[in-house]
Amino acid sequence: MSRNYRFHNPEAPYFVSFSVIEWIDVFTRNEYKDILIDSLHFCQKEKGLEIYAWCIMTNHVHLVFRSTKGIPPGQLLGSFKRHTSMTVVKAIRENDKESRKENLSNTFKRNGNKNANVKHNQFWR
Numbered sequence: 001m002s003r004n005y006r007f008h009n010p011e012a013p014y015f016v017s018f019s020v021i022e023w024i025d026v027f028t029r030n031e032y033k034d035i036l037i038d039s040l041h042f043c044q045k046e047k048g049l050e051i052y053a054w055c056i057m058t059n060h061v062h063l064v065f066r067s068t069k070g071i072p073p074g075q076l077l078g079s080f081k082r083h084t085s086m087t088v089v090k091a092i093r094e095n096d097k098e099s100r101k102e103n104l105s106n107t108f109k110r111n112g113n114k115n116a117n118v119k120h121n122q123f124w125r
Helices: 030-047 071-095 100-112
Strands: 014-019 049-056 062-069
Touching: 014 071, 030 049, 030 071, 062 071, 071 100
Parallel strands: none
Antiparallel strands: 014 062, 049 062
8 A cells, every 4th residue: 555554453443545546537437436336345245344434536535444354454455455456447448438548547557667566557546
């Protein structure tokens, strides 16, 4: 994760926000929001993500959550962000109706090349 979240108590609820690189309005399309929602549901069922509140904005996400299955909150959030970034970027590239496809792909790739910790594309800021 690019932000230095500090989770001192692994069982406590936390509020986090994370944004799309360069604050790009990706979540104006329902198919990309649905990927986030599906990922949240998966993490609830399989990874012990307990969600108190969430809000998907056009270019960022707010989440109040806690981990209930012993997975450290940072690891749980990192897994969620990794999965959603790969899935959303793939969905953008495969969406024939996405008029911003080339521009978005170039932005993700350019930002990924700037960051030594990112192997290919950088979606989350």
